[in-house]
Amino acid sequence: MSEPEATPVPPAPVPPTGMTTQPVPAQSQSTAPVPERTVFMPPIDIYDSDEGLVLLADLPGVTIESLEIQVQDNRLTLFGRVNPALPTEARLLHQEFEWGDFLRSFILSDEVDHDRITAKLNHGVLEVVLPRATKTAPRRIQVNKE
Amino acid sequence: MAVFRWRHSWGNLRDLEREFDRLLESIKMPFPGLRLERQYPPVNVYELDEEFLLVAELPGISPENLDLTVAGGILTLKGERRGPEGILDDRFRRHERLRGKWQRQLTLPERVDEERLSAEFVNGVLKIHLPKLPTVKPRHIPVVGGES
Structure with missing residues (x-):
């Protein structure tokens, strides 16, 4: 059994239960008070395909504009902001789910070619393709006489 | 519900x-x-001035795979969440997303105009608009008195 190439990790500020309330990171750190927003850990699938690993994440309500995907130091992070776009007069009568943003990160192995990662968003499902890095052929090093 | x-x-x-x-x-x-x-999909219901708004999270469902019907005050949502084509289960390293056929029936609130229901499906979020019927004005009933 080889090591999985993408290991989900609980994001640092989020406890392992997967959900917490925290201020929205980055961007909105303006003078206005930052509203508390709920952050969820989205369910994911990871499978092997011919081109590499494919990661699917359920992100209902996330748009291409509100989705941020980042790779830094072998860590892939997804952050999707959700705008419920409800009319202001809307009054909640019955609730089975809460609105919130989505955050999850993964540790990528060296087998993933970071430069060729692609992603698409389709009906609220994010698909990230993590191509396998092509193994470089062993190279002979010539030893010269001084 | x-x-x-x-x-x-x-x-x-x-x-x-x-x-x-x-x-x-x-x-x-x-x-x-x-x-x-715990039914699938989770649904929130809101009341607006002119309508009720039903919102459901349905990531991964395309409008073609979604079947909405209404009859006798019951709204039925039906669909299927499929896994990726041609990928066998043993290729999965992690499997958390729900898969399979689902169906949910919801009783509509009273005073809803079933003829004018409409739905929009954007980014995996389904919104169903349930327009309210105009409130019925009280009608005066003439009382005819018989000669005594």
């Missing part, structure tokens, strides 16, 4: 419950109705 209200402070617990549900779903339960109140 099963009414199950959650307070915000219960958020963590609810997420834990979700995880448990996911676990339970992977186990064949002898009593499938054990957790009846």
Whole structure:
């Protein structure tokens, strides 16, 4: 059994239960008070395909504009902001789910070619393709006489 | 419609419950109705001035795979969530997303104009507009007195 190439990790500020309330990171750190927003850990699938690993994440309500995907130091992070776009007069009568943003990160192995990662968003499902890095052929090093 | 209200402070617990549900779903339960109140998809209902608004999270469903019908005050949502084509289960390293056929029936609130229902489906969020019927004005009934 080889090591999985993408290991989900609980994001640092989020406890392992997967959900917490925290201020929205980055961007909105303006003078206005930052509203508390709920952050969820989205369910994911990871499978092997011919081109590499494919990661699917359920992100209902996330748009291409509100989705941020980042790779830094072998860590892939997804952050999707959700705008419920409800009319202001809307009054909640019955609730089975809460609105919130989505955050999850993964540790990528060296087998993933970071430069060729692609992603698409389709009906609220994010698909990230993590191509396998092509193994470089062993190279002979010539030893010269001084 | 099963009414199950959650307070915000219960958020963590609810997420834990979700995880448990996911676990339970992977186990064949002898009593499938054990957790009846957790239905798929989760639905929120809002009241607006002119309509009721029903919102459901349905990531991964395309409008073609979604079947909405209304009859006799019952709204039926039906669909299927498929896995990726041609990928065998043993190629999965992680499997958390729900898969399969689902159906949910909801009783419409009273005073809804079934003829004018409309739905929009954007980024995996379904919004169904249920326009209210105009409120019926009280009608005066003439009283005819007989000659005495």
